[in-house]
Amino acid sequence: MKIVVIGGGAAGFFAALSCKMHHPDYDVCILEQSDKLLAKVKVSGGGRCNLTHACFENSQLAKFYPRGGKQLKKAFSQFNTKDTVQWFESRGVKLKTEEDNRMFPVADNSQTIIDCLMREADKLGVVIQKMIAITEIRKIENDFILLTNGKAPSTARRVTADKIIIASGGSPKIEGFNWLKQLGHTIVPPVPSLFTFNMPNESIKKLMGVVANPVSIKIKGVGTQNSASLRSEGALLITHWGMSGPAVLKLSSWGARKLNAMNYKFDVLINWLGDKNEQQVRDWINAELKNIGKRQVGNKNPFLLTNRLWLYFLEKNEINAETTWNHLKKKNLNKLLNTLVNDCYKAEGKTTFKEEFVTCGGVSLEDVSFETMESKVCHGIYFAGEVLDIDAVTGGFNFQAAWTTGFIAGKLGRSPLK
Ligand SMILES: Cc1cc2nc3c(=O)[nH]c(=O)nc-3n(C[C@H](O)[C@H](O)[C@H](O)COP(=O)(O)OP(=O)(O)OC[C@H]3O[C@@H](n4cnc5c(N)ncnc54)[C@H](O)[C@@H]3O)c2cc1C
Numbered sequence: 001m002k003i004v005v006i007g008g009g010a011a012g013f014f015a016a017l018s019c020k021m022h023h024p025d026y027d028v029c030i031l032e033q034s035d036k037l038l039a040k041v042k043v044s045g046g047g048r049c050n051l052t053h054a055c056f057e058n059s060q061l062a063k064f065y066p067r068g069g070k071q072l073k074k075a076f077s078q079f080n081t082k083d084t085v086q087w088f089e090s091r092g093v094k095l096k097t098e099e100d101n102r103m104f105p106v107a108d109n110s111q112t113i114i115d116c117l118m119r120e121a122d123k124l125g126v127v128i129q130k131m132i133a134i135t136e137i138r139k140i141e142n143d144f145i146l147l148t149n150g151k152a153p154s155t156a157r158r159v160t161a162d163k164i165i166i167a168s169g170g171s172p173k174i175e176g177f178n179w180l181k182q183l184g185h186t187i188v189p190p191v192p193s194l195f196t197f198n199m200p201n202e203s204i205k206k207l208m209g210v211v212a213n214p215v216s217i218k219i220k221g222v223g224t225q226n227s228a229s230l231r232s233e234g235a236l237l238i239t240h241w242g243m244s245g246p247a248v249l250k251l252s253s254w255g256a257r258k259l260n261a262m263n264y265k266f267d268v269l270i271n272w273l274g275d276k277n278e279q280q281v282r283d284w285i286n287a288e289l290k291n292i293g294k295r296q297v298g299n300k301n302p303f304l305l306t307n308r309l310w311l312y313f314l315e316k317n318e319i320n321a322e323t324t325w326n327h328l329k330k331k332n333l334n335k336l337l338n339t340l341v342n343d344c345y346k347a348e349g350k351t352t353f354k355e356e357f358v359t360c361g362g363v364s365l366e367d368v369s370f371e372t373m374e375s376k377v378c379h380g381i382y383f384a385g386e387v388l389d390i391d392a393v394t395g396g397f398n399f400q401a402a403w404t405t406g407f408i409a410g411k412l413g414r415s416p417l418k
Helices: 010-022 039-047 058-062 069-075 081-089 111-124 174-181 203-207 246-254 256-261 278-292 307-316 330-342 397-411
Strands: 002-006 027-031 095-097 102-105 127-129 134-140 143-148 158-161 163-166 187-193 195-198 211-219 231-238 242-244 265-271 343-348 350-352 358-363 381-383
Touching: 002 010, 002 143, 002 158, 010 027, 010 111, 010 163, 010 397, 039 111, 058 069, 069 397, 081 095, 081 102, 081 397, 134 174, 143 163, 174 187, 174 358, 187 256, 195 246, 195 343, 203 231, 203 307, 211 246, 231 246, 242 246, 242 343, 246 256, 265 330, 278 330, 307 330, 330 343, 381 397
Parallel strands: 002 027, 002 163, 027 127, 163 381
Antiparallel strands: 095 102, 134 143, 143 158, 187 358, 195 242, 195 350, 211 231, 211 265, 231 242, 265 343
Protein backbone atom coordinates (compact mmCIF):
# COMPACT_ATOMS: atom_id res chain seq x y z
CA MET A 1 0.00 0.00 0.00
CA LYS A 2 1.48 3.37 -1.01
CA ILE A 3 0.57 6.40 1.06
CA VAL A 4 1.45 9.92 -0.06
CA VAL A 5 1.43 12.75 2.46
CA ILE A 6 1.24 16.19 0.83
CA GLY A 7 3.08 18.81 2.88
CA GLY A 8 6.20 18.61 5.04
CA GLY A 9 4.94 20.72 7.94
CA ALA A 10 3.94 19.73 11.47
CA ALA A 11 0.70 18.02 10.42
CA GLY A 12 2.29 16.20 7.46
CA PHE A 13 5.18 14.85 9.52
CA PHE A 14 2.95 13.75 12.36
CA ALA A 15 0.53 12.07 9.93
CA ALA A 16 3.38 10.23 8.19
CA LEU A 17 4.86 9.05 11.50
CA SER A 18 1.48 7.95 12.80
CA CYS A 19 0.89 6.09 9.54
CA LYS A 20 4.16 4.19 9.85
CA MET A 21 3.47 3.44 13.53
CA HIS A 22 0.02 2.05 12.74
CA HIS A 23 0.93 0.43 9.41
CA PRO A 24 4.64 -0.46 9.47
CA ASP A 25 4.39 -2.32 6.15
CA TYR A 26 3.01 0.59 4.14
CA ASP A 27 5.25 2.75 1.97
CA VAL A 28 4.86 6.29 3.30
CA CYS A 29 6.21 9.27 1.43
CA ILE A 30 6.06 12.99 2.24
CA LEU A 31 6.02 15.35 -0.76
CA GLU A 32 6.96 18.95 0.04
CA GLN A 33 6.77 21.73 -2.53
CA SER A 34 9.59 23.84 -1.11
CA ASP A 35 13.19 23.03 -0.26
CA LYS A 36 12.44 23.38 3.47
CA LEU A 37 10.86 20.94 5.87
CA LEU A 38 9.00 22.00 9.03
CA ALA A 39 9.66 25.64 8.17
CA LYS A 40 6.93 27.02 10.43
CA VAL A 41 8.02 24.84 13.33
CA LYS A 42 11.43 26.42 13.00
CA VAL A 43 10.19 30.01 13.36
CA SER A 44 7.33 29.23 15.73
CA GLY A 45 7.11 30.66 19.21
CA GLY A 46 9.91 33.12 18.47
CA GLY A 47 12.24 30.22 17.54
CA ARG A 48 11.32 28.27 20.70
CA CYS A 49 8.23 26.39 19.36
CA ASN A 50 5.23 26.65 21.62
CA LEU A 51 4.18 23.11 20.69
CA THR A 52 1.14 22.70 22.94
CA HIS A 53 -0.72 24.10 25.95
CA ALA A 54 -0.96 22.63 29.44
CA CYS A 55 -4.73 22.17 29.30
CA PHE A 56 -5.49 18.51 29.89
CA GLU A 57 -9.27 18.56 29.81
CA ASN A 58 -10.56 17.96 26.28
CA SER A 59 -13.71 20.07 26.61
CA GLN A 60 -11.71 22.99 28.07
CA LEU A 61 -9.06 22.63 25.37
CA ALA A 62 -11.70 22.76 22.62
CA LYS A 63 -12.80 26.19 23.85
CA PHE A 64 -9.61 27.79 22.55
CA TYR A 65 -10.59 27.11 18.92
CA PRO A 66 -12.89 29.71 17.35
CA ARG A 67 -13.19 27.34 14.40
CA GLY A 68 -13.12 23.58 14.79
CA GLY A 69 -13.54 23.39 18.58
CA LYS A 70 -16.63 21.19 18.42
CA GLN A 71 -15.04 18.69 16.04
CA LEU A 72 -11.68 18.71 17.82
CA LYS A 73 -13.32 17.95 21.16
CA LYS A 74 -14.15 14.50 19.76
CA ALA A 75 -10.77 14.17 18.07
CA PHE A 76 -8.93 14.94 21.34
CA SER A 77 -10.27 11.66 22.74
CA GLN A 78 -7.87 9.96 20.30
CA PHE A 79 -4.88 12.27 20.80
CA ASN A 80 -4.76 15.24 23.16
CA THR A 81 -2.23 17.46 24.92
CA LYS A 82 -1.30 14.71 27.35
CA ASP A 83 -0.49 12.44 24.41
CA THR A 84 1.58 15.19 22.77
CA VAL A 85 3.65 15.65 25.93
CA GLN A 86 4.10 11.91 26.28
CA TRP A 87 4.94 11.46 22.59
CA PHE A 88 7.75 14.01 22.61
CA GLU A 89 9.08 13.24 26.08
CA SER A 90 9.25 9.52 25.37
CA ARG A 91 11.41 10.43 22.37
CA GLY A 92 13.83 12.46 24.43
CA VAL A 93 12.39 16.00 24.14
CA LYS A 94 11.91 17.36 27.65
CA LEU A 95 9.13 19.94 27.86
CA LYS A 96 8.39 22.77 30.27
CA THR A 97 5.26 24.75 31.09
CA GLU A 98 5.44 28.53 31.39
CA GLU A 99 3.33 30.65 33.73
CA ASP A 100 0.62 31.16 31.13
CA ASN A 101 0.48 27.37 30.47
CA ARG A 102 2.24 27.53 27.09
CA MET A 103 4.53 24.52 26.65
CA PHE A 104 8.00 24.66 25.07
CA PRO A 105 10.99 22.32 24.79
CA VAL A 106 13.25 22.82 27.83
CA ALA A 107 16.03 23.65 25.36
CA ASP A 108 14.04 26.74 24.29
CA ASN A 109 14.90 25.86 20.71
CA SER A 110 12.47 24.73 18.01
CA GLN A 111 15.29 22.75 16.40
CA THR A 112 14.86 20.07 19.10
CA ILE A 113 11.32 19.45 17.83
CA ILE A 114 12.50 19.36 14.21
CA ASP A 115 15.36 17.00 15.07
CA CYS A 116 12.98 14.69 16.91
CA LEU A 117 10.49 14.52 14.01
CA MET A 118 13.28 14.03 11.45
CA ARG A 119 14.90 11.31 13.56
CA GLU A 120 11.60 9.44 13.89
CA ALA A 121 10.91 9.75 10.16
CA ASP A 122 14.34 8.29 9.44
CA LYS A 123 13.93 5.51 11.99
CA LEU A 124 10.51 4.47 10.69
CA GLY A 125 11.55 4.70 7.03
CA VAL A 126 9.37 7.60 5.88
CA VAL A 127 10.58 8.74 2.45
CA ILE A 128 10.81 12.51 2.05
CA GLN A 129 10.93 14.33 -1.28
CA LYS A 130 11.32 18.07 -1.48
CA MET A 131 10.57 20.48 -4.36
CA ILE A 132 7.48 18.58 -5.49
CA ALA A 133 4.28 20.58 -5.57
CA ILE A 134 1.05 18.73 -6.16
CA THR A 135 -1.13 20.62 -8.60
CA GLU A 136 -3.95 18.15 -9.15
CA ILE A 137 -5.27 14.86 -7.78
CA ARG A 138 -7.18 12.45 -10.01
CA LYS A 139 -9.03 9.41 -8.72
CA ILE A 140 -9.14 6.47 -11.09
CA GLU A 141 -11.24 3.69 -9.55
CA ASN A 142 -9.50 3.07 -6.23
CA ASP A 143 -6.15 4.62 -7.12
CA PHE A 144 -4.94 8.17 -7.16
CA ILE A 145 -2.74 9.92 -9.66
CA LEU A 146 -1.07 13.08 -8.42
CA LEU A 147 0.12 15.62 -10.96
CA THR A 148 3.15 17.57 -9.89
CA ASN A 149 5.15 20.51 -11.05
CA GLY A 150 8.33 19.00 -9.63
CA LYS A 151 11.19 21.44 -9.89
CA ALA A 152 13.94 18.90 -9.31
CA PRO A 153 15.24 17.47 -12.66
CA SER A 154 14.75 13.85 -11.60
CA THR A 155 11.18 14.40 -10.46
CA ALA A 156 8.44 12.45 -12.19
CA ARG A 157 5.45 14.51 -13.37
CA ARG A 158 3.02 11.93 -12.00
CA VAL A 159 2.91 10.11 -8.70
CA THR A 160 0.53 7.29 -7.85
CA ALA A 161 -0.93 6.50 -4.43
CA ASP A 162 -3.45 4.20 -2.80
CA LYS A 163 -4.32 6.78 -0.17
CA ILE A 164 -3.44 10.41 0.30
CA ILE A 165 -3.09 12.54 3.41
CA ILE A 166 -3.39 16.23 2.60
CA ALA A 167 -1.49 18.43 5.07
CA SER A 168 -0.72 21.38 2.83
CA GLY A 169 -1.44 24.12 5.39
CA GLY A 170 -3.44 27.30 4.98
CA SER A 171 -3.56 29.66 2.02
CA PRO A 172 -4.33 33.37 2.19
CA LYS A 173 -6.13 33.12 -1.19
CA ILE A 174 -9.10 30.89 -2.00
CA GLU A 175 -7.48 29.98 -5.35
CA GLY A 176 -4.81 28.16 -3.33
CA PHE A 177 -7.48 25.54 -2.56
CA ASN A 178 -8.68 25.03 -6.18
CA TRP A 179 -7.02 21.60 -6.47
CA LEU A 180 -9.00 20.45 -3.39
CA LYS A 181 -12.22 22.03 -4.65
CA GLN A 182 -11.83 20.05 -7.88
CA LEU A 183 -12.14 16.86 -5.82
CA GLY A 184 -15.57 18.03 -4.61
CA HIS A 185 -14.62 19.71 -1.35
CA THR A 186 -16.27 22.88 -0.13
CA ILE A 187 -13.78 25.62 0.69
CA VAL A 188 -14.56 28.13 3.40
CA PRO A 189 -13.01 31.39 2.09
CA PRO A 190 -9.79 32.22 3.95
CA VAL A 191 -9.50 35.40 6.00
CA PRO A 192 -6.69 36.38 8.39
CA SER A 193 -6.91 35.58 12.08
CA LEU A 194 -4.63 36.76 14.92
CA PHE A 195 -4.00 40.39 14.04
CA THR A 196 -3.57 43.66 15.91
CA PHE A 197 -5.72 46.76 15.55
CA ASN A 198 -4.54 49.88 13.68
CA MET A 199 -5.81 53.18 15.12
CA PRO A 200 -4.29 55.89 12.92
CA ASN A 201 -6.35 58.70 14.42
CA GLU A 202 -6.18 57.83 18.13
CA SER A 203 -3.83 59.85 20.32
CA ILE A 204 -3.46 56.96 22.81
CA LYS A 205 -0.71 55.63 20.49
CA LYS A 206 1.65 58.14 22.11
CA LEU A 207 1.61 55.77 25.11
CA MET A 208 3.22 52.97 23.07
CA GLY A 209 4.70 50.31 25.27
CA VAL A 210 2.12 50.78 28.04
CA VAL A 211 0.38 47.59 29.19
CA ALA A 212 -2.96 47.39 31.02
CA ASN A 213 -3.84 44.06 32.59
CA PRO A 214 -6.48 42.77 32.85
CA VAL A 215 -8.81 44.71 30.60
CA SER A 216 -12.08 43.64 29.06
CA ILE A 217 -12.62 44.60 25.41
CA LYS A 218 -15.47 44.21 22.99
CA ILE A 219 -16.39 45.30 19.47
CA LYS A 220 -19.30 47.69 19.38
CA GLY A 221 -22.42 46.22 17.79
CA VAL A 222 -20.93 42.79 17.10
CA GLY A 223 -22.28 39.69 18.82
CA THR A 224 -21.52 35.99 18.60
CA GLN A 225 -23.65 32.87 18.44
CA ASN A 226 -23.45 32.48 22.21
CA SER A 227 -23.26 36.04 23.42
CA ALA A 228 -24.65 39.48 22.65
CA SER A 229 -21.13 40.85 22.25
CA LEU A 230 -17.81 39.75 20.86
CA ARG A 231 -15.52 40.23 23.85
CA SER A 232 -12.28 39.10 25.44
CA GLU A 233 -10.26 39.65 28.59
CA GLY A 234 -6.53 39.83 29.30
CA ALA A 235 -3.55 42.10 28.81
CA LEU A 236 -3.66 44.97 26.30
CA LEU A 237 -0.52 46.53 24.85
CA ILE A 238 -0.54 50.02 23.33
CA THR A 239 1.68 50.11 20.25
CA HIS A 240 2.89 52.83 17.92
CA TRP A 241 0.17 51.87 15.42
CA GLY A 242 -2.71 51.02 17.78
CA MET A 243 -3.43 48.14 20.12
CA SER A 244 -2.07 44.63 20.52
CA GLY A 245 -1.58 42.09 23.32
CA PRO A 246 -3.38 38.84 24.21
CA ALA A 247 -6.82 40.46 24.69
CA VAL A 248 -6.69 42.01 21.20
CA LEU A 249 -5.34 38.88 19.50
CA LYS A 250 -8.02 36.74 21.12
CA LEU A 251 -10.70 39.13 19.91
CA SER A 252 -9.24 39.17 16.38
CA SER A 253 -9.36 35.39 16.33
CA TRP A 254 -12.95 35.06 17.55
CA GLY A 255 -14.09 37.91 15.33
CA ALA A 256 -11.94 37.06 12.28
CA ARG A 257 -14.82 36.68 9.85
CA LYS A 258 -17.02 39.49 11.17
CA LEU A 259 -14.19 41.99 11.37
CA ASN A 260 -13.19 41.08 7.81
CA ALA A 261 -16.77 41.75 6.68
CA MET A 262 -16.49 45.19 8.36
CA ASN A 263 -13.31 45.83 6.36
CA TYR A 264 -11.47 46.19 9.68
CA LYS A 265 -13.26 49.43 10.56
CA PHE A 266 -14.95 49.17 13.94
CA ASP A 267 -15.22 50.68 17.42
CA VAL A 268 -13.37 48.96 20.25
CA LEU A 269 -14.97 49.38 23.68
CA ILE A 270 -12.54 48.99 26.57
CA ASN A 271 -13.15 48.46 30.26
CA TRP A 272 -9.72 49.32 31.65
CA LEU A 273 -10.72 47.86 35.02
CA GLY A 274 -11.51 44.36 33.70
CA ASP A 275 -14.78 43.16 35.11
CA LYS A 276 -15.77 46.19 37.30
CA ASN A 277 -18.89 48.13 36.29
CA GLU A 278 -19.41 51.86 36.64
CA GLN A 279 -21.47 51.63 39.84
CA GLN A 280 -18.89 49.40 41.53
CA VAL A 281 -16.11 51.86 40.68
CA ARG A 282 -18.21 54.83 41.82
CA ASP A 283 -19.01 53.13 45.16
CA TRP A 284 -15.38 52.23 45.61
CA ILE A 285 -14.16 55.79 44.98
CA ASN A 286 -16.79 57.23 47.34
CA ALA A 287 -15.67 54.83 50.06
CA GLU A 288 -12.00 55.73 49.43
CA LEU A 289 -12.54 59.50 49.54
CA LYS A 290 -11.80 59.61 53.27
CA ASN A 291 -8.31 58.31 52.50
CA ILE A 292 -7.53 60.00 49.19
CA GLY A 293 -9.82 63.09 49.28
CA LYS A 294 -7.05 65.57 50.00
CA ARG A 295 -4.65 64.14 47.41
CA GLN A 296 -4.32 65.46 43.89
CA VAL A 297 -5.97 63.22 41.31
CA GLY A 298 -2.79 63.30 39.22
CA ASN A 299 -0.72 62.04 42.14
CA LYS A 300 -3.09 59.43 43.44
CA ASN A 301 -4.19 56.83 40.92
CA PRO A 302 -6.39 54.51 42.94
CA PHE A 303 -6.31 51.70 40.36
CA LEU A 304 -3.66 49.31 39.15
CA LEU A 305 -3.17 51.38 36.00
CA THR A 306 0.20 52.75 34.96
CA ASN A 307 0.67 56.42 35.76
CA ARG A 308 1.11 57.32 32.09
CA LEU A 309 -2.26 55.80 31.27
CA TRP A 310 -3.90 57.46 34.27
CA LEU A 311 -2.57 60.92 33.32
CA TYR A 312 -3.74 60.30 29.76
CA PHE A 313 -7.28 59.62 31.02
CA LEU A 314 -7.23 62.87 33.03
CA GLU A 315 -6.01 64.79 29.97
CA LYS A 316 -8.61 63.10 27.74
CA ASN A 317 -11.34 64.33 30.08
CA GLU A 318 -9.77 67.78 30.53
CA ILE A 319 -9.32 67.20 34.26
CA ASN A 320 -6.58 69.27 35.92
CA ALA A 321 -4.20 66.76 37.49
CA GLU A 322 -3.69 69.12 40.44
CA THR A 323 -7.36 69.05 41.47
CA THR A 324 -7.87 67.14 44.72
CA TRP A 325 -10.24 64.20 44.76
CA ASN A 326 -12.56 66.15 47.11
CA HIS A 327 -12.79 68.98 44.59
CA LEU A 328 -13.33 66.84 41.52
CA LYS A 329 -16.58 68.03 39.93
CA LYS A 330 -19.36 65.44 39.62
CA LYS A 331 -19.48 66.01 35.85
CA ASN A 332 -15.73 65.30 35.58
CA LEU A 333 -15.95 62.26 37.82
CA ASN A 334 -18.73 60.90 35.61
CA LYS A 335 -16.65 61.43 32.48
CA LEU A 336 -13.64 59.78 34.10
CA LEU A 337 -15.71 56.79 35.22
CA ASN A 338 -17.05 56.41 31.71
CA THR A 339 -13.51 56.40 30.31
CA LEU A 340 -12.42 53.81 32.86
CA VAL A 341 -15.17 51.28 32.16
CA ASN A 342 -16.53 52.17 28.73
CA ASP A 343 -13.76 53.79 26.70
CA CYS A 344 -14.06 53.81 22.91
CA TYR A 345 -11.40 53.80 20.17
CA LYS A 346 -11.73 53.62 16.39
CA ALA A 347 -9.89 50.82 14.64
CA GLU A 348 -9.22 51.43 10.97
CA GLY A 349 -7.25 48.49 9.67
CA LYS A 350 -5.17 45.64 10.99
CA THR A 351 -1.57 44.50 11.18
CA THR A 352 -0.65 40.82 10.99
CA PHE A 353 0.81 39.52 14.20
CA LYS A 354 4.26 38.28 13.19
CA GLU A 355 4.82 35.91 16.08
CA GLU A 356 2.03 33.49 15.26
CA PHE A 357 -0.44 34.07 12.51
CA VAL A 358 -2.89 31.64 11.01
CA THR A 359 -5.61 31.75 8.39
CA CYS A 360 -9.18 31.06 9.27
CA GLY A 361 -10.94 29.11 6.50
CA GLY A 362 -9.95 26.14 4.38
CA VAL A 363 -11.56 22.75 3.69
CA SER A 364 -15.02 22.75 5.25
CA LEU A 365 -15.27 20.63 8.40
CA GLU A 366 -18.62 19.36 7.09
CA ASP A 367 -16.67 17.43 4.45
CA VAL A 368 -14.46 15.53 6.91
CA SER A 369 -15.16 12.76 9.43
CA PHE A 370 -13.30 13.59 12.63
CA GLU A 371 -13.31 9.93 13.67
CA THR A 372 -10.78 9.24 10.91
CA MET A 373 -10.02 12.61 9.24
CA GLU A 374 -11.16 10.98 5.99
CA SER A 375 -12.94 13.09 3.40
CA LYS A 376 -16.67 12.43 3.27
CA VAL A 377 -16.73 13.29 -0.43
CA CYS A 378 -13.72 11.36 -1.70
CA HIS A 379 -12.76 8.01 -0.16
CA GLY A 380 -9.05 7.50 0.43
CA ILE A 381 -8.28 11.21 0.99
CA TYR A 382 -7.48 12.32 4.54
CA PHE A 383 -6.87 15.80 5.92
CA ALA A 384 -4.64 17.12 8.72
CA GLY A 385 -3.65 20.53 10.05
CA GLU A 386 -4.29 24.05 8.92
CA VAL A 387 -5.58 23.08 5.45
CA LEU A 388 -8.85 22.52 7.34
CA ASP A 389 -11.11 25.32 8.55
CA ILE A 390 -9.58 25.02 12.03
CA ASP A 391 -7.68 27.68 13.91
CA ALA A 392 -7.08 28.78 17.46
CA VAL A 393 -5.95 31.68 19.58
CA THR A 394 -2.23 31.88 20.41
CA GLY A 395 -0.75 29.54 23.02
CA GLY A 396 0.26 26.29 21.30
CA PHE A 397 -3.26 25.29 20.23
CA ASN A 398 -2.59 25.49 16.50
CA PHE A 399 0.21 22.93 16.72
CA GLN A 400 -1.94 20.76 19.00
CA ALA A 401 -4.57 20.69 16.23
CA ALA A 402 -1.83 19.64 13.78
CA TRP A 403 -0.60 16.82 16.07
CA THR A 404 -4.14 15.59 16.81
CA THR A 405 -5.47 15.61 13.25
CA GLY A 406 -2.16 14.27 11.89
CA PHE A 407 -2.15 11.39 14.35
CA ILE A 408 -5.73 10.40 13.48
CA ALA A 409 -5.26 10.80 9.72
CA GLY A 410 -2.20 8.53 9.87
CA LYS A 411 -4.32 5.66 11.20
CA LEU A 412 -6.13 5.60 7.82
CA GLY A 413 -9.45 4.54 9.29
CA ARG A 414 -12.42 4.34 6.97
CA SER A 415 -15.53 6.53 7.17
CA PRO A 416 -18.81 6.40 5.26
CA LEU A 417 -19.29 8.89 2.44
CA LYS A 418 -21.76 11.78 2.85
C1 LIG B 1 5.60 32.86 12.49
C2 LIG B 1 4.65 31.81 13.02
C3 LIG B 1 4.80 31.36 14.33
C4 LIG B 1 3.91 30.41 14.85
N1 LIG B 1 4.09 29.98 16.13
C5 LIG B 1 3.25 29.05 16.63
C6 LIG B 1 3.44 28.53 17.94
O1 LIG B 1 4.40 28.85 18.64
N2 LIG B 1 2.52 27.64 18.41
C7 LIG B 1 1.46 27.20 17.64
O2 LIG B 1 0.68 26.36 18.10
N3 LIG B 1 1.30 27.62 16.38
C8 LIG B 1 2.17 28.53 15.86
N4 LIG B 1 1.99 28.97 14.58
C9 LIG B 1 0.94 28.34 13.76
C10 LIG B 1 1.48 26.96 13.29
O3 LIG B 1 2.79 27.15 12.78
C11 LIG B 1 0.58 26.36 12.20
O4 LIG B 1 -0.73 26.25 12.70
C12 LIG B 1 1.11 24.97 11.82
O5 LIG B 1 2.44 25.07 11.35
C13 LIG B 1 0.25 24.34 10.76
O6 LIG B 1 0.90 23.14 10.36
P1 LIG B 1 0.53 22.45 8.99
O7 LIG B 1 1.45 21.30 8.83
O8 LIG B 1 -0.93 22.22 8.90
O9 LIG B 1 0.84 23.54 7.88
P2 LIG B 1 2.30 24.19 7.41
O10 LIG B 1 3.18 24.25 8.56
O11 LIG B 1 1.90 25.40 6.71
O12 LIG B 1 2.83 23.09 6.41
C14 LIG B 1 2.25 22.86 5.15
C15 LIG B 1 3.36 22.42 4.21
O13 LIG B 1 2.75 21.98 3.00
C16 LIG B 1 3.53 22.45 1.90
N5 LIG B 1 2.62 22.49 0.74
C17 LIG B 1 1.57 23.33 0.55
N6 LIG B 1 0.96 23.05 -0.62
C18 LIG B 1 1.63 22.00 -1.18
C19 LIG B 1 1.48 21.29 -2.39
N7 LIG B 1 0.50 21.57 -3.25
N8 LIG B 1 2.35 20.28 -2.64
C20 LIG B 1 3.37 19.97 -1.77
N9 LIG B 1 3.55 20.64 -0.61
C21 LIG B 1 2.70 21.64 -0.31
C22 LIG B 1 4.00 23.82 2.37
O14 LIG B 1 5.13 24.25 1.64
C23 LIG B 1 4.30 23.55 3.83
O15 LIG B 1 5.62 23.14 4.04
C24 LIG B 1 2.87 29.91 14.04
C25 LIG B 1 2.72 30.35 12.72
C26 LIG B 1 3.60 31.29 12.21
C27 LIG B 1 3.43 31.73 10.78
